[in-house]
Amino acid sequence: MHNARGWTGAVVVPALTIAVLLLGARDGRAEDISGTVMRTVMLSENTRLVGDVTCRVTGGPCIAFGAPNIVLALNGFTMTGQADPDTACKGTPTSTDIGISTNAQSNVGIRGPGVVQRFMADGILFMGTTRGWVQNVTTTTNCMSGIRINPTSSQISVESNVSVRNGASAAGFTCGGI
Amino acid sequence: MQGNTNSLRWNETSGNGYATGPATNFGIGLLATAFNNLIEANSAIGNSNGIVVFPGAANNQIRQNVIVGNPPIQVSNSVPTGGGTDIWDQSAPGTNFFLGNMCVTAVNAQCPTIATQAVPRKPGS
Numbered sequence: 270m271h272n273a274r275g276w277t278g279a280v281v282v283p284a285l286t287i288a289v290l291l292l293g294a295r296d297g298r299a300e301d302i303s304g305t306v307m308r309t310v311m312l313s314e315n316t317r318l319v320g321d322v323t324c325r326v327t328g329g330p331c332i333a334f335g336a337p338n339i340v341l342a343l344n345g346f347t348m349t350g351q352a353d354p355d356t357a358c359k360g361t362p363t364s365t366d367i368g369i370s371t372n373a374q375s376n377v378g379i380r381g382p383g384v385v386q387r388f389m390a391d392g393i394l395f396m397g398t399t400r401g402w403v404q405n406v407t408t409t410t411n412c413m414s415g416i417r418i419n420p421t422s423s424q425i426s427v428e429s430n431v432s433v434r435n436g437a438s439a440a441g442f443t444c445g446g447i
Numbered sequence: 448m449q450g451n452t453n454s455l456r457w458n459e460t461s462g463n464g465y466a467t468g469p470a471t472n473f474g475i476g477l478l479a480t481a482f483n484n485l486i487e488a489n490s491a492i493g494n495s496n497g498i499v500v501f502p503g504a505a506n507n508q509i510r511q512n513v514i515v516g517n518p519p520i521q522v523s524n525s526v527p528t529g530g531g532t533d534i535w536d537q538s539a540p541g542t543n544f545f546l547g548n549m550c551v552t553a554v555n556a557q558c559p560t561i562a563t564q565a566v567p568r569k570p571g572s
Binding site for chain 2: 395421422424430431438447
């Protein structure tokens with residue numbers, strides 16, 4: 270749908286009021302995201318949610334950073350995955366279905382307020398990232414951890430977040446809130 | 448957490464984790480590769496375990512956190528085989544550092560200790 274500065278492979282469902290605006294970096298604005306996402310949204314510049322996001326991505330993250338030195342602002346909205354609202358995955362996660370992945374990009378941030386919920390893996394995953402942060406985000410009912418920092422990430426600041434009702438009971442999935 | 452040189456501050460974790468099953472769950476976890484991290488002024492309340500430091504985690508500072516009610520009392524009674532504790536240090540003695548945490552139950556850490564230093568608050572609240 271977009272050029273090299275926009276989403277990579279994102280599919281948008283128009284009927285569900287999806288707005289994607291590519292605004293130039295010159296005015297300090299960036300991509301706006303809302304609605305239903307069918308394939309991974311790859312961020313290339315500062316991005317914000319302008320409405321709730323329903324994720325139908327399987328086999329990968331809903332949103333992934335595709336460039337360093339950028340910020341995703343949840344802007345008070347909610348990202349929702351495909352897990353059950355009451356039972357999540359009943360303890361058995363699907364490790365690829367992540368809400369937000371830093372995707373080995375450095376110096377990236379996720380700013381709340383906002384909610385990341387019901388993903389079948391981690392809500393937010395810092396993967397291969399040096400220098401990053403997440404602030405004021407609520408993660409809930411995700412099937413692995415609410416926020417995870419993987420072994421190849423460092424200098425990550427996790428501040429003032431709320432992480433509730435996350436976890437898995439399957440073998441090999443040691444996880445929880447953060 | 449599995450990485451190194453990270454900081455967790457002013458986070459609230461509650462109601463996370465399964466009381467039974469093959470995987471240990473937690474509010475805040477420092478896994479085997481976690482090194483040189485700061486866990487400060489967080490709360491971990493009503494999780495399957497509060498803070499778990501796994502074998503291999505080293506040189507982490509865990510200080511001034513409120514870690515209580517892990518697991519909730521009904522879970523302790525209705526799932527007696529589930530275990531669970533506020534702080535569970537599985538690492539080698541002396542390899543991680545605990546200071547001023549408020550907790551009631553612990554394995555291989557100082558509890559019960561009601562520490563007046565533990566007052567997690569979000570900035571500005």
